[in-house]
Amino acid sequence: MSARKNRNRLQNEFDELEIKCQNLSPYSNFEYFNELPLSSLTQEGLQESNYIQMTEIQRKAIPLALHGKDVLGAAKTGSGKTLALLIPLIEKLFREKWSQLDGLGALVIAPTRELAVQIFEVLRKIGRKHTLSAGLVIGGKKLEVEQERINRMNILICTPGRLLQHMDQTASFNCDNLQILILDEADRILDMGFEKTVNAIIDNLPKERQTLLFSATQTNSVKDLARLSLTYVFVHEQSEHSTPPNLSQYYLLCKLPEKLDILFSFIKSHLKTKGLVFFSSCKQVRFVYETFCKMQPGVTLMHLHGKQKQHKRLEIFNKFSSIKYAYLFATDIASRGLDFPAVDWVIQVDAPENADTYIHRVGRTARYEAPGNALLYLLPNEEQGMLGVLEKKKVPIEKIKVKPSKITSVQKQLQLLCFKDPEIKYLSQKAFISYMRSVYLQSDKSIFNVNELPAEEFSSSLGLSGTPKIKFAKKSGSKNDIREKSKERNERSEIGISDDDINSVDNQIKVDEKKSKPKKTKLEKMFQRKNMSVFTDHYKKLVEYESDKEDEFITLKRVNHELPEEFEQKKPESLSKRKLLMAKSKKHSIANAPRGEKLLFDEDGNFHAAGPVLDQKKKFLDKELKVMEEEDVKDKIIAKEKQLEDSEEEIAFKNKRHKILEDSEEETTFKNKRHKILEVEEPMTLEDQEELALKLLEGR
Numbered sequence: 001m002s003a004r005k006n007r008n009r010l011q012n013e014f015d016e017l018e019i020k021c022q023n024l025s026p027y028s029n030f031e032y033f034n035e036l037p038l039s040s041l042t043q044e045g046l047q048e049s050n051y052i053q054m055t056e057i058q059r060k061a062i063p064l065a066l067h068g069k070d071v072l073g074a075a076k077t078g079s080g081k082t083l084a085l086l087i088p089l090i091e092k093l094f095r096e097k098w099s100q101l102d103g104l105g106a107l108v109i110a111p112t113r114e115l116a117v118q119i120f121e122v123l124r125k126i127g128r129k130h131t132l133s134a135g136l137v138i139g140g141k142k143l144e145v146e147q148e149r150i151n152r153m154n155i156l157i158c159t160p161g162r163l164l165q166h167m168d169q170t171a172s173f174n175c176d177n178l179q180i181l182i183l184d185e186a187d188r189i190l191d192m193g194f195e196k197t198v199n200a201i202i203d204n205l206p207k208e209r210q211t212l213l214f215s216a217t218q219t220n221s222v223k224d225l226a227r228l229s230l231t232y233v234f235v236h237e238q239s240e241h242s243t244p245p246n247l248s249q250y251y252l253l254c255k256l257p258e259k260l261d262i263l264f265s266f267i268k269s270h271l272k273t274k275g276l277v278f279f280s281s282c283k284q285v286r287f288v289y290e291t292f293c294k295m296q297p298g299v300t301l302m303h304l305h306g307k308q309k310q311h312k313r314l315e316i317f318n319k320f321s322s323i324k325y326a327y328l329f330a331t332d333i334a335s336r337g338l339d340f341p342a343v344d345w346v347i348q349v350d351a352p353e354n355a356d357t358y359i360h361r362v363g364r365t366a367r368y369e370a371p372g373n374a375l376l377y378l379l380p381n382e383e384q385g386m387l388g389v390l391e392k393k394k395v396p397i398e399k400i401k402v403k404p405s406k407i408t409s410v411q412k413q414l415q416l417l418c419f420k421d422p423e424i425k426y427l428s429q430k431a432f433i434s435y436m437r438s439v440y441l442q443s444d445k446s447i448f449n450v451n452e453l454p455a456e457e458f459s460s461s462l463g464l465s466g467t468p469k470i471k472f473a474k475k476s477g478s479k480n481d482i483r484e485k486s487k488e489r490n491e492r493s494e495i496g497i498s499d500d501d502i503n504s505v506d507n508q509i510k511v512d513e514k515k516s517k518p519k520k521t522k523l524e525k526m527f528q529r530k531n532m533s534v535f536t537d538h539y540k541k542l543v544e545y546e547s548d549k550e551d552e553f554i555t556l557k558r559v560n561h562e563l564p565e566e567f568e569q570k571k572p573e574s575l576s577k578r579k580l581l582m583a584k585s586k587k588h589s590i591a592n593a594p595r596g597e598k599l600l601f602d603e604d605g606n607f608h609a610a611g612p613v614l615d616q617k618k619k620f621l622d623k624e625l626k627v628m629e630e631e632d633v634k635d636k637i638i639a640k641e642k643q644l645e646d647s648e649e650e651i652a653f654k655n656k657r658h659k660i661l662e663d664s665e666e667e668t669t670f671k672n673k674r675h676k677i678l679e680v681e682e683p684m685t686l687e688d689q690e691e692l693a694l695k696l697l698e699g700r
């Protein structure tokens with residue numbers, strides 16, 4: 001076909017699609033993707049990826065979005081929201097005849113790196129025939145490396161912190177032509193404290209654009225975000241339950257010291273299983289992983305947590321995605337949005353902080369049409385409260401009993417391991433302390449009560465011969481500036497347990513002594529405070545902030561990420577448009593300038609009076625010194641930002657995706673036929689589907 005004919009054909013397709021989309025009824029209830037007015041390139045991409053029939057959220061949200069509406073789509077985990085957001089994105093740019101030269105046309109924001117990578121993967125799959133370029137902006141690499149390429153991208157998939165950093169620091173970053181903004185897992189983005197960041201990002205975007213929001217839960221915060229979009233598609237709002245119908249959910253009642261016995265026994269009796277096991281902190285994950293590996297249950301064990309290096313996480317994600325039988329011990333970094341293929345069991349050894357976290361965790365199984373099981377361990381004092389919040393959220397859960405005869409105690413083995421290996425003992429102590437702390441910090445005091453935990457028995461169950469001492473020191477104060485916090489932290493350690501705390505006899509416990517204490521339990525003596533919830537807001541923030549760095553707890557929601565003022569003090573040449581606009585307001589400095597003297601207008605947009613040479617010299621030196629100091633502060637803030645981002649609990653993905661990460665950051669054009677196309681037969685059974693999923697994951 002000649003180039004001209006080809007152009008004409010494309011032009012016809014653009015026109016036809018535009019008309020069809022305009023005429024699309026929001027109530028159309030197509031069943032198959034090929035009934036939708038989509039470009040032939042997208043249709044081919046979908047077919048080749050074996051996406052034929054739409055899920056409910058796709059049936060409802062895609063036609064609305066193609067019609068040009070702003071959509072807020074809420075649907076259960078595993079119900080296919082990724083395609084529901086990506087198809088309208090690609091089509092929007094296609095119908096706008098977007099080309100490489102048109103710059104940034106679409107932004108997708110995801111709460112974590114790992115989810116961003118996964119969305120990017122799906123985009124590559126279904127968009128493989130298009131010539132749009134897409135990149136990941138998720139941190140983990142030098143800003144400059146991303147800066148160089150970011151402008152060549154038509155589609156960016158980002159985490160909020162990193163995106164804002166580019167908006168502020170990448171002079172050439174331009175979103176003026178943005179056509180479509182998408183927030184995936186919007187509830188999580190807000191829960192993680194990115195609200196301010198997201199608002200700042202949105203302020204930078206053109207008002208004339210389409211906005212799509214997706215989330216698995218319908219929290220108030222998401223409804224608040226609904227101001228960005230007027231059409232709601234709550235596909236499962238009327239449904240009886242908020243979790244997938246193919247998910248069987250159970251809980252068992254157990255005592256804290258029995259948890260590991262039950263887990264080990266479960267694993268031993270379910271060897272041909274792929275299981276995801278949640279704990280509340282990395283330290284517990286490490287301890288259980290290290291010791292269980294030594295006890296050789298007879299199935300592969302893996303662990304994933306926020307303290308691991310990016311490449312390590314990539315490797316683990318890759319392995320767990322493709323392995324048939326294994327148990328992955330993880331913190332909540334693995335709970336959000338990730339699509340591990342064919343997980344049979346999600347086991348929550350430590351209770352989730354609330355019902356939404358529960359829903360996200362169990363959502364890692366029973367994805368799409370696959371069946372799945374979830375098991376929650378509840379302590380007697382957690383039972384009533386947790387069941388209450390789950391019921392309120394329409395989670396159907398059934399009690400099961402474990403036969404005592406089926407439980408093998410691992411306490412002796414753990415004791416032996418602790419005895420033989422000081423490192424294991426150290427891990428065990430840390431696991432104990434971090435669990436106690438996680439309960440102590442839980443915000444829902446109606447469910448969690450650290451006073452009711454049998455501390456001694458619990459520490460014995462972890463193989464320890466003595467109960468580690470814990471201190472929670474408190475310093476009064478009510479400053480809430482993040483920098484003040486770090487300053488204070490340097491002065492003295494705040495709440496939290498440092499390594500030195502363990503077994504340190506002379507730990508002083510600083511608490512709010514003014515509070516009266518009618519009676520003292522052992523634990524209260526341990527923490528030396530009566531009412532665990534009597535904290536100032538500032539204090540809570542300190543705890544949360546500290547723990548971002550120190551550890552991760554299911555209890556901890558992030559403090560709203562501060563937007564450090566230091567970002568306002570950029571070198572002039574690196575000023576972005578947003579910053580330049582801000583700088584304009586410096587014009588007010590003209591009003592304050594001295595009268596009757598010559599005024600100099602400097603690069604920063606400030607006016608200065610020119611005076612005698614020596615004065616000028618001194619001023620110049622002072623100014624340079626100040627600039628250096630500011631730069632220093634700025635560097636520190638950037639380093640801190642990075643740390644915050646890292647603790648976003650970003651996972652990296654499959655090994656092979658390593659390459660993709662690099663490619664993507666370098667620039668990925670769907671058209672470039674680097675990716676081999678996988679030939680597959682239509683899957684008939686669940687096994688086929690599993691196999692297909694594996695092939696697709698491995699095939700790239």
Ligand code: ADP
Pocket residue numbers: 050051052053054055058075076077078079080081082083337338339367368
């Ligand atoms: P959610 O974001 O709602 O949790 P995902 O978009 O991650 O769900 O999709 C869950 C799984 O379902 C993925 O493995 C995806 O490939 C699969 N899936 C989604 N839509 C379809 C479809 N229409 N046909 C077949 N599989 C689908």
Ligand code: MG
Pocket residue numbers: 081082184337
């Ligand atoms: Mg999703």
